[in-house]
Amino acid sequence: xxxxxxxxxxxxxxxxxxxxxxxxxxxxxxxxxxxxxxxxxxxxxxxxxxxxxxxxxxxxxxxxxxxxxxxxxxxxxxxxxxxxxxxxxxxxxxxxxxxxxxxxxxxxxxxxxxxxxxxxxxxxxxxxxxxxxxxxxxxxxxxxxxxxxxxxxxxxxxxxxxxxxxxxxxxxxxxxxxxxxxxxxxxxxxxxxxxxxxxxxxxxxxxxxxxxxxxxxxxxxxxxxxxxxxxxxxxxxxxxxxxxxxxxxxxxxxxxxxxxx
Amino acid sequence: xxxxxxxxxxxxxxxxxxxxxxxxxxxxxxxxxxxxxxxxxxxxxxxxxxxxxxxxxxxxxxxxxxx
Numbered sequence: 001x002x003x004x005x006x007x008x009x010x011x012x013x014x015x016x017x018x019x020x021x022x023x024x025x026x027x028x029x030x031x032x033x034x035x036x037x038x039x040x041x042x043x044x045x046x047x048x049x050x051x052x053x054x055x056x057x058x059x060x061x062x063x064x065x066x067x068x069x070x071x072x073x074x075x076x077x078x079x080x081x082x083x084x085x086x087x088x089x090x091x092x093x094x095x096x097x098x099x100x101x102x103x104x105x106x107x108x109x110x111x112x113x114x115x116x117x118x119x120x121x122x123x124x125x126x127x128x129x130x131x132x133x134x135x136x137x138x139x140x141x142x143x144x145x146x147x148x149x150x151x152x153x154x155x156x157x158x159x160x161x162x163x164x165x166x167x168x169x170x171x172x173x174x175x176x177x178x179x180x181x182x183x184x185x186x187x188x189x190x191x192x193x194x195x196x197x198x199x200x201x202x203x204x205x206x207x208x209x210x211x212x213x214x215x216x217x218x219x220x221x222x223x224x225x226x227x228x229x230x231x232x233x234x235x236x237x238x239x240x241x242x243x244x245x246x247x248x249x250x251x252x253x254x255x256x257x258x259x260x261x
Numbered sequence: 262x263x264x265x266x267x268x269x270x271x272x273x274x275x276x277x278x279x280x281x282x283x284x285x286x287x288x289x290x291x292x293x294x295x296x297x298x299x300x301x302x303x304x305x306x307x308x309x310x311x312x313x314x315x316x317x318x319x320x321x322x323x324x325x326x327x328x
Contacts, residue, residue, distance in 0.1 A: 020287055024321055027280050031314055034277060042270075080315075087322060137276075144273070 005114040012122035021126055025084070029134030032081050036073045037141040040064060066146045070157060071218040073138040077131065077161075078196060078214055082168065083189065085127050089172035090188040092119050093252070094181040112252045116177065120245060123169050128162055135161075153221040160217035160230070163237050167210045168192055170241040170248070177248040177255075210237035285309055288317035291325065298324045 016022050039046065044061060047053055064072075135158055139149050172188040179187060199211040206212075207229040216233060219225040288309045292302055298320075305324045309316045 019325065020291065020321065023287060024284055024317065027284050028314065028318055031277065031280050031284075038273060038277070084318060084322070091322075141273070 004110050005117060008110070008114055008118035009121060012118045013125075016122055016126050021088070022129070025088075025126060025130040026133045028084065029077065029081055029130040030137040032076050033073055033134035033136075033138035034141045036076045037069050037138060037145055040069060040072060041145045064146065066142045066149045067153065067218055067222050069142050069146055070135075070138065070149060070153075071215075071222075073135070073142075074157070074161060074214050074217055077134065081131075081134070082196070083193060085165070085168060086172050086188050086192055087185055089123050089169050090176050090185045091181060092123065092173065093176040094179060094184045097255075098181050113249050116173065116245065116249050116252060120170065120173055123173070124166065127165055127169065131161060131165065132158060153218075156220050157217040160213050160220070160234070163234055164210060164213040164217075166241050167213075167237040170244040174244040174248040174251070178251040208232045208236060210240065213237060281313055284314065284317040288320045292320065295326065297326055299326060300324060 044059060047059065053059070135154065139154055142149055171192060172184075175184040175188040178184070195209075195211045199209065203212070203215075207226070210233060212229070212233050216225050216230045220227070220230055289306065292298060292305050292309070298305055305320050309320050312319070
């Protein structure tokens, strides 16, 4: 029983290497990570160079603390990076199904659970590596330009953000196991990204939700949030991720029964 | 002009440029090597060259055909 998991995982890891994903996704996150510290630091110069500011206008910029810049980096990840992650994950199973590669799964007696599991593990590894190098790059620039961030603050931010990523990936995987390719992408972007927007607009009315975790990632170190809310958000995200994965396995199994070759 | 050139913090910006070029390079090599892509190759080359950062990402997600 143990063997198919390893075989499938090897296949998945080979796939993320061969599709260059293991190279370009970390690079993109590094870019996103260093863009924000740089632009906020040189904002004054950038505005003066291209902004058509009238002569003699005095611009004052608030002095940002290192943690505030780290939080800006995370929101940068949240705008572009997360969309890439969602789309990549949402295509994982449904695209293979469209291309017929999954038919192999239906013919051979591979347990559905190990199939979903291998997809989840490979995607999670890929995304966590990317976000980790992105945050490290960002921290390097923040340390150069603004001031030090302690390892403790950085690891708290990374851990909380990883739990959010687990939530995102398991939901997108569920969509992928359940729907057709285009629908899967649309649904997961709508729910996950829509949730981010809803949380940004109306978020002050609730304190516990998976969508809050990216704020809490830095908020904990800034002492601006209640620890109880953070724990409850973590628990709710982990529990819903588990539910999503189980439902994904059930959906996959159900498709297996209905598929005709 | 030289003053402007000197005032740019190259040490900080250089990694940014290198990574952009790396992404671009990988995408271009892959376009050249792959047998078939989704859509005309020339359009992808232009997208990769002229849309910074997102161009290569778009190609890797949409343009690439998995074998």
